[in-house]
Amino acid sequence: MAVITRPVAEDLRTLMRGAVHLRGEAGYAAEVEGFNLLSPTRPDLVVVPEDEADVQAAVRWAAAHAQTVHPQLTGHGAYRALEHGMLLKTSRLTHLRVDADRASWTMGAGLRWMDILPELHRHGLGAVTGSARTVGAVGLILGGGIGPLGLTLGMASDWARAFRVVDGRGDVLVASPTENTDLFWALRGGKVGLGVVTEMTVAAPRTPFVYGGGLFYGAADIHRVTHAWLDWVRDIPDSVNTSIAILRLPPEVPVIGGSAVLHVRYAYVEPGASTDELAEGGEALLAGWRELAGPTILDTVGVLPSDRLGEIHSEPEGPIPVWEWGDFLEDIDHDFIDTLLSHVGAAREAPLATVEIRLQGGAIVREPAVPSAVGGKAQPFTLLVLGMPSDELAPWEVVEAAGHAIRDDVAGYSGAQINYNWANHPSSDTFRTRLWSQEASDRLRNVRAAVDPDGVFEHGN
Ligand SMILES: Cc1cc2nc3c(=O)[nH]c(=O)nc-3n(C[C@H](O)[C@H](O)[C@H](O)COP(=O)(O)OP(=O)(O)OC[C@H]3O[C@@H](n4cnc5c(N)ncnc54)[C@H](O)[C@@H]3O)c2cc1C
Structure with a gap:
């Protein structure tokens, strides 16, 4: 070079x-x-x-x-x-136009979800996002985008309608269901080596509000409530979205900091419903869970405007030091939960800030009207292990060893595919064999070669 x-x-x-x-x-x-x-x-x-x-x-x-x-x-x-x-x-590409009649928006590639959501809410709309409001909308959608409303509304990328892309020759391409259709397929899930997206048009669900938030359970209840969650999710409708995370937050965080807690995330989604209807429907479906799980130490569930969707997961906003490993899993069972809790249950001094299980299924699995390249949709659960190394409390090696110990112990549950957004920078092996089907992988290789024949957009694989 x-x-x-x-x-x-x-x-x-x-x-x-x-x-x-x-x-x-x-x-x-x-x-x-x-x-x-x-x-x-x-x-x-x-x-x-x-x-x-x-x-x-x-x-x-x-x-x-x-x-x-x-x-x-x-x-x-x-x-x-x-x-x-x-x-x-891309941080200066910040234009945003909301078309309330068509329920869509067109944005420059420099916007994060937190920049878009308030405008959408103001127009009576919502969005299919990821869990963190600080993530970029283009980066998330290029990988697919699994978020807190996914079981009801699908992948974030299912809502993408058009992209403007600068290719490896510096030319501008428009990709949509009618133009550069292979590239349009690839940009929803193919993630890397596809040029620079400068602008994107995305459809918006008519969900200015959902009913959602977090239910927190104290250390003594983690074992019982985690097992209960696995039973509960077997029988919930697609209008319910849920995930759990065992959190270890600093002592200065009120109520939930200082010891391990279990965070159950909940979102009930009904497009077009009034806030009263959302509260009624959302509480009715939560009643069974409340009975099963018992008292919380903190309950933030309520009618939530779409500009506050980030509160469902309440992810750290950074910049922070992060060590992370994730996987997509085949069906899990109570043995899996026991294995996980043997590493991060209340009885352990685990150096990991978050260990999260997300339920997939519902609309995530469905192929969008115009098929996309997204991988990992068929795996019913996701796992994410995250630590924040610090020289004083938990050095990198300690966090990594704890994360790898979990990885090794649950390896038997690893699914056939993993979505790119969970794979961080995948190894060559993962890139070749686990992110997409062989057919999708071959097709992506051809699209990348057409968009970037000289390999300007290096992607490490
Ligand atoms: C705290 C946290 C929470 C997350 N939650 C979720 C989640 O709920 N669901 C989910 O699916 N993923 C999630 N992710 C993963 C996240 O979606 C991906 O890492 C995504 O790529 C981040 O996009 P970004 O633009 O913010 O990051 P960046 O690091 O800026 O971009 C990541 C990659 O996206 C590509 N990219 C970004 N912008 C462009 C562009 N304009 N043109 C071409 N390529 C581009 C590049 O390959 C780049 O390396 C999360 C990550 C974190 C750290």
Whole structure:
């Protein structure tokens, strides 16, 4: 790869309105910092385009100077060192147009869910998001996007209607159900090596409110309530969305900090329902659970406006140090729960902040009207193990050893596929064999070769 010197970078500055920072220059450090403080991001240069024409100029310049291009917004997906090439930050592509009549929105690639949701709510709409409001909408949808309303409304990517993409030659392509249809299929789940998305149009459900939140159970109840959840989810309708997480939060967090707690997430979704109807329907379906699980130490369930969907999971907002491992599972049983609790149950001093199980199924499994490349839909449960290493409390090695011990003990439950958004930076083996079916993998390879024949968008696999 060619070395980028100051005079060479000056040439790029004359071609772009946006910012260009070489490693070591003022402005570089602020632009390369992302969500995960433990993920070294030190590319040769970072560019921050002002608009789509800037993205084209940056990609063409990178191709001409043998630089790889790495599109990024928040760094939520950065789990591997990036020490070369061009980091292309989309953070200034921030336009947003909501079409309330058509129930859709068109957005620049620089928006996170938290930037979009208030506007949608104001127009009487909701969105199919992931769990964290700080994640970028494009990054999530490129992987599929499994979120707190998924069992009712499907994958976030099922709602995508069109993309504008700058390809490896610097040309703009529109991908939709009628244009560049292979690319449209690939951009919903194929995740990497597909160009830089500059703009996306997404349909919005008419769900300005849901009925949801979190039910927290104290350490003494974790064992009983976790087992009860596994029984309860066998028999819930698709209007109910739920997941659980064993959390270990710092003592300064009121009520739920200082010891292990179980967080049961709940969302009842009924498009078009009034807030009264949501409360009535949502409570009716929760009644059986409340009886089964008993008293909570904190209950935040209620009518929730769509701009507060992030409160269902209440993910950490970062930047934070993160060690993470996830998998998609075949059906789990009570032995699985016991195994997991032998690592992170109340009796253990586990150095892991979150161990989460999500229920899949419902609308997640259904193929959208226009099929997509999303993998991992058929696995009925997901598992995520997350630690926040710190030199004083739990060094990286300790967190990693605890995470790997879980990974090894539950390996027998590992599913045939895993979705890209759970795989972080997948190994070559995972990339080839577990993210998609063989047929989808072959088709994606062809789409990537057509969009980026010279391999400008390096994706590590
Ligand atoms: C706290 C947390 C919660 C999460 N919750 C969920 C969840 O509930 N459901 C779920 O499905 N996933 C979830 N994820 C995973 C997340 O969806 C992915 O990591 C996603 O890629 C993040 O997108 P980003 O733009 O915020 O991150 P970035 O790190 O900025 O981007 C990640 C990758 O997306 C691609 N990308 C981003 N923008 C563009 C663009 N404009 N053009 C082309 N490629 C682009 C690039 O390959 C980039 O490396 C979560 C991650 C974290 C850290």
